[in-house]
Amino acid sequence: MKRNLIWTLWAAGVAAVALFPHLFGVYYANALILFAVWALFAVSLNLLLGFTGLLSFGHAMYFGTGAYGAALALNHIKGLSIVPAVIIGMIAAVILALLIAPLVVRVSGTAFAMLHLAFAQLLYVLALKLRSITGGEDGISIYPRPDLNIFGLLRIEMNDQNFFYFAVIVIAAALSFLWFFTKTPFGQIMVGMRDNSKRIGYLGFKVTYTKAVVYAVSGGFAGLAGAIYALLQSLISTNDAYSMVVSVYPIMMVMLGGVLSYFGPIVGAAFFALIDEWIGSGQFQQLLLKLLSLLLPSSLAQRVSDFFQFEMILGLILVLVTLYWPLGLAGFIALQRMRWQMRRVSGGPQRSAT
Amino acid sequence: MEAYIAQGMHGLAYGMVLFLVASGLTLVLGMMGVLNMAHVNFFMLSAYLGYQVVAWTGSFWLALLIAPLLTAGAGILMERFLLKKVHAFGPMAELILTMGVAFIISDGVKAVWGTQNLPLSPPGSLSVLVNIAGVQYPAYRLFLIGLAVAILLLMALVLYKTRLGMIVRAAVADAGMVDALGINVPLVFMTVFGAGTWMAGVAGVAIAPILTVSPGLAAQMGMDAFIVIIVGGFGSLGGAFLVAILCGLLSAFGVQFLPQYASVLLFVFMAVVLAIKPEGLFGEKES
């Protein structure tokens, strides 16, 4: 019975995704891809933050490198198909992760976060300076979007609709892989490292190597998210790839959705995509202005509503979430469930005073 | 030769200001274990407040007095009402929270003062050139170096000659110690946090005449300050001082010889140091 229900839900989900571009059109199809990109980016960050206990303030490095890797490959290799382009982006990110890993695996906590801030900024500055390669602030375009070409046997043109299916399938596969990754023995060691990396060492696991592997996987999938992002936008610029806010996006998604859960960040990405859409389309500003006009004279209302630009809201959300919702939605749900269970079990183990 | 001396002085002046910013950051980090991502945003906020005070009163000196105090007040409010509340959730939460505050300040500044560069001219008595060993040098930069040295001496005096300083040093060396000392920890933390933001505030107003006031100020100073505390070693004032001066000189001469890559030089310097000593030059190994 339960099995049937799950299969039905699966089928319904797949059908909904398959029909999505037909029902809602290109604009919302692209919005859904963007959400999927953010979800993958957030999950890749959470592999470090939630599962290994390492906060990266510079994950834009990998996102951006994936994006530029794919874009540069497409611009310099004639007739490159979409799959190798995406793979090249991903590999570029993995290589960068492996280069940086020796410098960061020996530290954790604040030092780890700081080093990432610094390296990400270095990449940002470099990308701005190396204008001839990266196009600097103007960026480089990917036009037309490459075809999907499987050994010349099958050629699928990547129009908006086909690209939608391609992106959704690739990202769903990546998310499934990462979910599986957290369930392997290695995933257990990773989580153990988050709780107590000292003991992991004393149990005979190499902390530095383990960190390096998680790091490379996390970087690689952030790169994959970046590559899909570049293909979606058909353009990648230094600001979209490497700037500080790009590193903060996934942190915010993870915080919103819940740091200790695998699926939390995906929900967080959905929140983020909605907020982004809401602000980007100007609806938020209009609503705010209307509300404020009720209370304040119109010129003042205008000024106050101007105050709430995108980064301001980003900052406010970060502050409020850390203050009042530190474990995100997933943590909130888990807490409610635990309370419910505690009531049922009545009691449970009590820690005696030490 | 004269050009070198002038560049050297430029570098020294920038290095001193950098140290003013970085020392507050590293003290708070060493003592409270909190890396305040918004620290350089307070620095920028102070520059804007300074600009506003000058716009209203026309007095640079008043700006140098008031703006840093207002900034320190903002810093204390943040420590008291935000940071303290998330302390229990661990360093990650604190980092993310201060990052949020950083965004709020930088966007708030843009909303109030706009995105254009605002000039803040040095007081008339200091906008002259003085002759040092045959080199014409702006008096204001000399004043800047003097101001930084004065604050540095004041800080050294407080740190090494007062009870508060003793507590702070003990706490930086061993965070667990403070609880054992039977002192009012929240008050000490608040004082240190306030003093740190005050120094950043002084630096902000003081450097504004040289760099002009703009929303990019935080990013410009921010990276350098973070590199200083990473390379110098977390919580090490001596390390921060040395590296700040080195950074100042490196960027000044970098501009002279490698104008394209001056900003990259510091990062290369950082990467080299970290590759050899991951805990920074004067940092202690994580146990």
Place this chain on the structure above:
Amino acid sequence: MNILETRSLSHNFDGLRVLTDVNLNVLQGEKHAIIGPNGAGKTTLFNIITGTYTPSQGKIFFKDKDITGLGPCNIQRRGMGRSFQITSTFDRLNAFQNIRLAVLSNRKIRFNFLRFVDKMTDVSLETIDILKRLNLFDDRHFPAGVLSYGKHRCLEIGMALATNPDLVMLDEPAAGMSAEETHTAVELIQRLTEGKTMVIIEHDMDVVFKLADRITVLHHGTILATGTPEEIKANEQVQAAYLGRLEE
């Protein structure tokens, strides 16, 4: 035959001498206790042997191989497991997962990304078996951080033993336990280390005399005496050291 041997081991912390010329011998198969007043350097000695610090001077041999300067991870892989005086578990993982990590380590399953860990039946069965022997089976779903103190300590010791080491080093296993909990813990240790080599640091003399075949007394960073419990009881120097401490 010696399984563990330290040769003229000395250690300084920032110029402060903590250990001086320590020559410790642990025989294959014996239960060896290290006792001594607070600050005698017992835990430092443990930390040096298990790789936390590299000694300032001297050498450590484990199974006749020089292990001086190897990290905790490499020393563990050579067959030395340890527990900590201050409980050091994976607090957000449940008891089952805690023990399972030790079992994975014992089976050298480290970089395996290809299977669901939950579907590794043999690993799960071994973990359950160990949990039962630790009397933790009923608590297996609770996160380690919420276990009662006694059970948390059991888990701590259990993790050291679950890696099936040739030599197990227990740092004050009964620290902070009530008399009743201590009794259970001693039984547990006796049962689980049967036929194994063990080095134990302990304050509680009852525990020491119950568990140990041989005792080493550490005082001010040097070895005062080594011998059977009877010899140690009769040793005048040891009595002086302990009595001297009482007089202070």
